[in-house]
Amino acid sequence: MRKQGYHHGNLRQALVDAALKLIEEKGPTGFTLSEAAKLAGVTPAAVYRHFEGREDLIAEASRQGYEIFADVMQYAYDKGQPSALAAFSATGRAYLAFARRYPGHYIAMFESGISVNKTPELAAVSARARGVLERAAEDLSRHIPENRRPPAAMFSAHVWALSHGVVELFARNSPGTASPFPPEELLESAIGVYLRGLGLIAPDC
Amino acid sequence: MRKQGYHHGNLRQALVDAALKLIEEKGPTGFTLSEAAKLAGVTPAAVYRHFEGREDLIAEASRQGYEIFADVMQYAYDKGQPSALAAFSATGRAYLAFARRYPGHYIAMFESGISVNKTPELAAVSARARGVLERAAEDLSRHIPENRRPPAAMFSAHVWALSHGVVELFARNSPGTASPFPPEELLESAIGVYLRGLGLIAPDC
């Protein structure tokens, strides 16, 4: 995607990529329109040919992140089938894997302060992602005796929160809160204990 | 703490309070030195009589937060004694309660990007807080048969991550990720399932 003359060729995506890189490096705070433009080899004013402004650019970065995120979760879910348990665990792992592989997207999605309701497209794709995890939870909840089955939405919220917490606290170098365990192990073991608590896997293994 | 004349009386703390209020309202991004000074009824330059600069002010806000946080956790732990289980659950609940009651502090501590190693005092008090949760986890882990007991540090990391995730995703109005459950219930139920998974509470109740 090198700029070669007056016209860039694919400036829109180049700007998104630049934004993602900057967000990853400096956080959503550190990201500036001007710097993203510079990184893409273009004048700040050029950005306005493709986006309404700074917020709009971040929103697009976030949208692309949710798109990947939803795909990744869906893929993990499908791969775990037909075992509801395997599908559920896989989506949890996929969450963490996504956060580690696409940190810029992750930050744009969850830490940039952009509301998921900023645009209809963003709302739709984030709903799709949440939907996958909720479906996995629902499948799983059918294996629990009906009378003491907690709502599936609660399941998925639990795992979502757990995954997000692990990412924020332990998968970043962030607030010095180093853990003696790698995040993957932490999440895996937590989900293991959790599923045992639901009576979905054998008590000792 | 009203300013009455040329001298303020307690400007240092007034600035911290102003910073906390602004951080709570606008996030760590939205917080500016100048605005905090204005809120305290003082010229931006006056801030430099009490702090080295913007970062230093945030660090102090964070430090005060950790101080309260550690106290709250300690109190919860003590109150749960002598039951290791009660003490452990109480610290988890205390985490969430703190986040809800002191949102400005919480954000300064965990979302402002200030490293816990910024100053020795900050490092010390954050270690104290973490220590309480780790001790609660250790007490609890003694009730698990030794041969299949996971490390206590892992426990506490799990609960810490879960609590943080619940706060970030569901206890804020933030990224439109509304949940049909109140955060307290979410955390309580998740910890319940988790403890059941550890075999520490009865399978069905």
Added chain:
DNA sequence: TGTACATCAGTGAACGCGCGTTCACTGATGTAC
């Protein structure tokens, strides 16, 4: 194939703004005698 022209995607200069920080200053306070 060649020319005229519309459309598009960039430029570059300029803007107003609020930021963090500095500096010499001055008003208020407290202490020594």
Added chain:
DNA sequence: TGTACATCAGTGAACGCGCGTTCACTGATGTAC
């Protein structure tokens, strides 16, 4: 109790900076004939 003076905690003006955004412009591209 009163005066002189050191210390302290503020002021207010100024700075340089980089930001997001606007505007009239111009160079490149593609299409019609």
